Amino acid sequence: MGALKFRVLLDSEKEQEIFRDIVINENDNFETFYRVILNSFNFEGQEIGSFFMSNDEWDKGHEISLMDMSYSDEDPEITSVMSEAKLTDYMEAPDQKIILVYDFLRMWIFLIELQERTEEILDKPQIALAIGTAPPEDSKIVQDDAFYGDEEDEDMNEFDEDFGDGYDEDDLSGYEEYEY
Numbered sequence: 001m002g003a004l005k006f007r008v009l010l011d012s013e014k015e016q017e018i019f020r021d022i023v024i025n026e027n028d029n030f031e032t033f034y035r036v037i038l039n040s041f042n043f044e045g046q047e048i049g050s051f052f053m054s055n056d057e058w059d060k061g062h063e064i065s066l067m068d069m070s071y072s073d074e075d076p077e078i079t080s081v082m083s084e085a086k087l088t089d090y091m092e093a094p095d096q097k098i099i100l101v102y103d104f105l106r107m108w109i110f111l112i113e114l115q116e117r118t119e120e121i122l123d124k125p126q127i128a129l130a131i132g133t134a135p136p137e138d139s140k141i142v143q144d145d146a147f148y149g150d151e152e153d154e155d156m157n158e159f160d161e162d163f164g165d166g167y168d169e170d171d172l173s174g175y176e177e178y179e180y
Contacts, residue, residue: 001025001026001027001121002025002026002117002118002119002120002121003023003024003025003026003117003118003119003120003121003122004023004024004025004026004087004088004091004114004116004117004118005021005022005023005114005115005116005117005118005128006021006022006023006024006033006098006112006113006114006115007019007020007021007112007113007115008020008021008022008037008040008100008110008111008112009110009111009112009113010041010108010109010110010132010134011108011109011110011111012134012135013135014132014135016132017131017132018041018131018132018133018134019129019131019132020037020040020041020127020129020130020131021115021127021128021129021130022036022037022040022125022126022127022128023118023120023122023125023126023128024036024087024122024125024126025087025121025122025125026086026087026088026091026117027086027087027088028086028087028125029082029083029084029085029086029087030051030064030080030082030083030085030086030087030090031066031082031083032125033051033082033087033125034049034051034066034082034100036125036127037100037110037112038102040127040130041134042134042137043102043108043134043137044137047102047103047104047105047106048065048066048067048102048103048104049065049066049100049101049102049103049104049108050063050064050065050066050079050100050101051063051064051065051082051098051099051100051112052064052098052099052100052101053090053092053096053097053098054097054098054099055097056097058097058099058111060099062079062080062090063079063080064079064080064081064082064085064090065079065080065081065082066081066082067081068081091114091117093114094114094117095113095114095115096113096114097111097112097113097114098112098113099111099112100112103137103140105142106137106138106140106141106142107140108137108140
């Protein structure tokens with residue numbers, strides 16, 4: 001048993017790098033790690049988020065969510081829950097990569113990489129290095145298409161074209177709604 005040192009990079013629109021080096025016991029769970037990350041960037045942590053195990057190309061893999069989001073026990077996409085998932089159980093590579101998505105409306109993205117393993121045992125997680133000032137948590141604008149992306153907008157336009165009545169306002173100008 002020992003500790004894990006991670007570099008956590010905040011993907012932001014600023015030109016400067018913003019990252020934290022966090023050292024945490026390998027037997028701590030992902031929820032503890034989640035709280036330490038958010039606190040280190042001065043985020044309140046009132047929104048939900050998920051970790052995604054990743055590879056060298058930063059593809060999203062297995063999800064570890066803050067809450068159990070599965071619909072049923074038969075859900076084919078089983079996700080893990082942060083409070084039950086220990087860090088050590090998911091560290092497969094010496095430079096294991098993890099993506100943290102926080103606040104699914106603002107989409108804060110943290111890119112996390114395992115830097116080293118130590119034999120040290122900590123009383124509590126530590127921030128070993130802090131570079132850059134994080135922007136305010138509410139500084140990202142909630143996107144209008146957070147729920148409906150461009151594809152859905154195109155689908156709605158096709159729907160309107162398919163079911164248009166062929167009339168415009170001028171065609172109905174002499175019609176009185178309650179006159180029968």
